[in-house]
Amino acid sequence: MSTAAIVAHPKGWYRRAHEPFGKPHFAPTLDQLVLVALSSTPVEPDGFTAALFRPNFVVDSHGQLLQVQENDFRELTELSVQANALPDTGASGNTWRVASETTESTIDKLYINVSGTVKETSVQGWSLNKTKLAVAVAGHEELPPVLQKLVQYIREARPEDVNKELIAQVKALVNQ
Numbered sequence: 001m002s003t004a005a006i007v008a009h010p011k012g013w014y015r016r017a018h019e020p021f022g023k024p025h026f027a028p029t030l031d032q033l034v035l036v037a038l039s040s041t042p043v044e045p046d047g048f049t050a051a052l053f054r055p056n057f058v059v060d061s062h063g064q065l066l067q068v069q070e071n072d073f074r075e076l077t078e079l080s081v082q083a084n085a086l087p088d089t090g091a092s093g094n095t096w097r098v099a100s101e102t103t104e105s106t107i108d109k110l111y112i113n114v115s116g117t118v119k120e121t122s123v124q125g126w127s128l129n130k131t132k133l134a135v136a137v138a139g140h141e142e143l144p145p146v147l148q149k150l151v152q153y154i155r156e157a158r159p160e161d162v163n164k165e166l167i168a169q170v171k172a173l174v175n176q
Contacts, residue, residue, distance in 0.1 A: 010079070013072035014156035017058055020067040028053060028170045033118070035080045036111040036174050037154045042104050049108070050157035051170045052076060059170055063163020076153060082146045084112040084119055087138035096143055097134040098125035108151045111174040118174055126151045 020026075032053040039047035051059045056073035058066050068076070088094050093109060105125035111118050123143065125134075131143040 010072045010075040010153050012156070013068060013076065013153060014058070014060070014066075016072060017066040017068045020057070020065065026053075026057065026065050026166075028059070028166070028173060030113065030116070030118075030173050033113040033173055034077050035113070035154070036170060037151075037157075038109040038111070038171070039158070040107040040109060046171075048167045048171065050154055051173075052080070058157055059163075059166055061158040061167075063166040065166065076150075079146055079150045079153070080110070080112045081114060083110060083121055083144075083150050084114050086121065086144055086147065087140075089137045093122040094120050095122040095124050096137060096140075096147060098123065098127060098130055098143055099132045099134040100125040100127075100130070108155070110150065110154070120174075121147070123147055123151050128152065 028051065032055075034052040034054060036051045037049035039049050041047065047061070049061050052068070052073070053059070056068045056070055058068050060066060089096055091097070093107070095107065098105075102125075107122050107124045108126055109120060109122045111120050126143075126148075131148055133141060133143060
């Protein structure tokens with residue numbers, strides 16, 4: 001499936017997610033993990049955005065477990081796999097830096113699990129309208145569309161009630 005075919009669809013995925021039927025027991029495990037998204041700002045250096053788990057669950061920024069529509073989950077997973085395949089930036093945290101006039105911009109940290117290997121890919125200074133990189137990476141002058149869309153979509157899972165215990169369990173998967 002091509003990136004162009006995927007990126008147009010999951011917008012609004014978080015609004016379509018719902019509480020799982022029957023309140024299933026959920027314990028986050030590395031083998032079910034697809035993606036953990038953290039957010040680092042000067043005010044909140046270790047913020048939690050969301051985590052995606054197979055078969056189709058999300059833990060949102062408040063620690064709420066929701067079931068994601070299957071098509072949305074499949075598309076978010078495919079975006080994650082494509083983002084994971086991008087070249088390394090050579091920077092700390094494998095960070096893609098969007099050109100910005102400020103130095104205090106948010107860093108979206110994406111920990112993507114492919115076949116049991118978790119790789120960090122970060123975006124500093126993400127903006128809906130700006131994609132020019134501060135420094136080119138492997139021939140990329142602009143933030144790759146897959147990263148632009150993945151950060152945009154995953155940020156949907158950052159609403160306003162926090163389940164700190166579940167968030168701590170999820171963070172423990174990548175903070176070892």
